[in-house]
Amino acid sequence: MKEINVYGSGCRNCVITAERVEQVAQQLNQAIRLTKVSDLEAIMKAGVVSTPAVAIDGQLVHTGSVPTLEKLEELLGG
Numbered sequence: 001m002k003e004i005n006v007y008g009s010g011c012r013n014c015v016i017t018a019e020r021v022e023q024v025a026q027q028l029n030q031a032i033r034l035t036k037v038s039d040l041e042a043i044m045k046a047g048v049v050s051t052p053a054v055a056i057d058g059q060l061v062h063t064g065s066v067p068t069l070e071k072l073e074e075l076l077g078g
Helices: 012-027 040-045 069-075
Strands: 002-007 032-038 052-056 059-063
Touching: 002 012, 002 059, 012 032, 012 059, 052 069
Parallel strands: 002 032
Antiparallel strands: 002 052, 052 059
């Protein structure tokens, strides 16, 4: 099971990012544990400069925009 964090303030783009992660994981039949991180201190500690951002298993893999479905498929190993 992959641990996925979506970092952001809860803005529309952050919500869309989390929804897309869930959608792609479901399409790929992957079990994930999705956590939405909105605490500014936790976001900064993770090294995020621009949100929304996505980390998979503790590694920051995308920042600054809503990732495309294709990009998420690539990141999740589809």
